[in-house]
Amino acid sequence: MAEALLLDTSAVLAATERNNHEVQRIISGHGEPSIRSLFVLGELLHGVGVATVRSVRRDRQQTVNFYEKITGLAHGSSIDLLAKLYGQVSATATGSGLRVGMNDRWIVAEAALHMARLVTCDGAQLELARQFGCETIYVARPS
Numbered sequence: 001m002a003e004a005l006l007l008d009t010s011a012v013l014a015a016t017e018r019n020n021h022e023v024q025r026i027i028s029g030h031g032e033p034s035i036r037s038l039f040v041l042g043e044l045l046h047g048v049g050v051a052t053v054r055s056v057r058r059d060r061q062q063t064v065n066f067y068e069k070i071t072g073l074a075h076g077s078s079i080d081l082l083a084k085l086y087g088q089v090s091a092t093a094t095g096s097g098l099r100v101g102m103n104d105r106w107i108v109a110e111a112a113l114h115m116a117r118l119v120t121c122d123g124a125q126l127e128l129a130r131q132f133g134c135e136t137i138y139v140a141r142p143s
Contacts, residue, residue: 005034005137006111007071008104009043010121014139016063022139026119027070035116036071039106078113085109085132093128100124108132 007015007027014020015027027034044064051057086109093100100108104125109132111118117135120126126138 004032004114004116005030006037006107006114006116006118007034007040007067008037008107008118008120008122008125009040010125010141011119011139012040012044012063012067014121014141016066017059018142020121020139020142023119023121026137026139033072034070035110035114036068036073037107037110039103039110041067043103082106082109082113085113089128089132092131096128096131098124098128100128104128108134 005027011023011026015023041064044060044067048057048060048064051060086106089109089112090102090105092098093105100122104122105128108118108125108129110116111129111134112132115134117137118126118129119137119139120129121139121141123138126136129136
């Protein structure tokens, strides 16, 4: 059973900017820091960088601050292993016709590498992660 959590960008935004109580409960109930994803952090920082309205930029920076506070770097990370796993994940997504963006493929590879439980609001990413043996927590986006 996976002990660590790896939060997809969708889950981080659900917990912060969308005030999703289910995702907040999952995070607060876990008890230890989640694994920091290079790709989730990059996506969040991109959001800060492209924000043209000061209040939006401030809110997005608060989301980054929250993410950095609740996550930590995984021990024993290997960029070579991650790259090889990404190749497998990406080829599987393409071969099975799953519409999963490139960053989400990297996030699945990180979850598989670290044997972390992936928390996501993205159904296609969830399906791909399960194909790689990842434990998952899916939180549906409100309609």
